[in-house]
Amino acid sequence: MEIMYIANKGFLIKVSNKKILIDALFGRFEADWCDVPAGEIIEKMEKGTNPFDHIDVILVSHAHIDHFNAKIVLNHLGNNETAIMICPRQVVQELEKNEGYKQFISRVKEITPEYEIGSQTINLEGLSIKVWRLEHSSYYIESEETKQKYNKHENVQNLGFTIEIDHKTIFHGGDWVYDGVEGKTNPLEEGIIDFAFLSGETYLRLYGPDNRIIDESKKPKNVVLSIPPAVHLEDLTEEEQKTISATTVFKSQLEIKCFDE
Numbered sequence: 001m002e003i004m005y006i007a008n009k010g011f012l013i014k015v016s017n018k019k020i021l022i023d024a025l026f027g028r029f030e031a032d033w034c035d036v037p038a039g040e041i042i043e044k045m046e047k048g049t050n051p052f053d054h055i056d057v058i059l060v061s062h063a064h065i066d067h068f069n070a071k072i073v074l075n076h077l078g079n080n081e082t083a084i085m086i087c088p089r090q091v092v093q094e095l096e097k098n099e100g101y102k103q104f105i106s107r108v109k110e111i112t113p114e115y116e117i118g119s120q121t122i123n124l125e126g127l128s129i130k131v132w133r134l135e136h137s138s139y140y141i142e143s144e145e146t147k148q149k150y151n152k153h154e155n156v157q158n159l160g161f162t163i164e165i166d167h168k169t170i171f172h173g174g175d176w177v178y179d180g181v182e183g184k185t186n187p188l189e190e191g192i193i194d195f196a197f198l199s200g201e202t203y204l205r206l207y208g209p210d211n212r213i214i215d216e217s218k219k220p221k222n223v224v225l226s227i228p229p230a231v232h233l234e235d236l237t238e239e240e241q242k243t244i245s246a247t248t249v250f251k252s253q254l255e256i257k258c259f260d261e
Contacts, residue, residue: 001168001195001259004051005250007037008066009174009226011197012051016166018126021052021083022059022197023067023174025076033230034066038253046072048079051254055080057124060087061174062136062158063094070094070101077104084124086131088112088157112157118185119162132160132187137177137199160187171220172197178205189218195259196220200227203247209239222259223247 004012010024025045028036037045045052058076060068068091077083078100085104089112095101101108113120113133121130136158140149153175160173171193178186188196188206198206203225207216225247227233233241233249248257 002256003195003224003248003259004254004256005252006041006045007035007253009061009172009197009199010037010067011172011224012055013170015168015170016126018057018165019055020057020059020127020163020165020170021055022161022172023061025058025060025072026065026067026069027072029065031066033228035229035253036066041253042072046075046079048076052076053080055083057127057129058083058085059129059159059161059172060085060091061160061172062088062156063090064156064175067174068094070098074098074100074104077107083107084109086111086122086129086159086161088159090157111159115185119187127163127165129164130162130187132162132173132185134158134160134173134176134185134187135179136175137201162187162190162193168194170195170197173199173202175199176202178202180205188220192218193220195222195224197224197226200225200231200244204240204243208243209237225249 002014006012006024011022013020027042085108089110092110111120111131115133119130119132121128136153136156139152141152142149158174158176160176163170171187177199203223207219227249
């Protein structure tokens with residue numbers, strides 16, 4: 001298994017003869033809270049050139065600009081005649097604003113499970129994907145009208161994906177942050193995950209020194225963390241740094257790490 005870091009929470013995963021692109025097809029914008037892909041990487045993604053050629057599956061967790069850009073997605077689909085895309089309804093609504101989307105409708109699979117349902121499974125050639133409806137991390141701001149704080153992300157349709165391929169199980173939760181509330185969906189409790197792509201915040205809540213929330217026996221075998229540029233590992237406590245040291249953290253775009261498990 002080969003994992004390539006693109007930017008933010010975007011990754012290219014290669015398993016056997018399959019290529020899976022997750023939350024990577026987005027562009028550049030001014031931000032100090034997010035790593036954005038370099039211009040030459042965006043060009044390669046749009047043109048579908050190496051290493052973004054022959055992508056089998058494109059997964060998009062939600063419609064935020066640091067995970068998805070409609071123009072880049074449509075350009076990639078135009079240069080990749082076989083890729084299947086899975087995304088929530090809000091992503092499709094953004095794609096529908098572009099006239100060129102019509103020619104790709106058959107290859108875009110909209111899956112937006114209700115929270116009470118939890119998940120829905122889609123089987124593609126050589127792999128099975130369980131699509132989860134997971135809450136996006138909260139972001140509270142003050143309303144100009146009421147002066148009351150509200151969660152700006154409350155209505156964001158955020159998906160998580162559990163991918164089973166070649167006897168491996170991979171999980172990516174988009175911008176899901178586990179809040180520890182009993183009874184809420186937690187895909188990590190479903191069974192052993194070989195590779196989990198998590199935010200540093202979620203990982204520390206689950207497995208940090210003071211927050212061992214779930215059964216250690218269900219801890220993913222390998223964890224890839226997404227660390228925002230504004231977060232400096234040296235600012236964490238010694239115990240938190242020790243916890244994170246057991247994970248994989250990519251340091252540069254297009255960096256590749258290979259795993260035997």
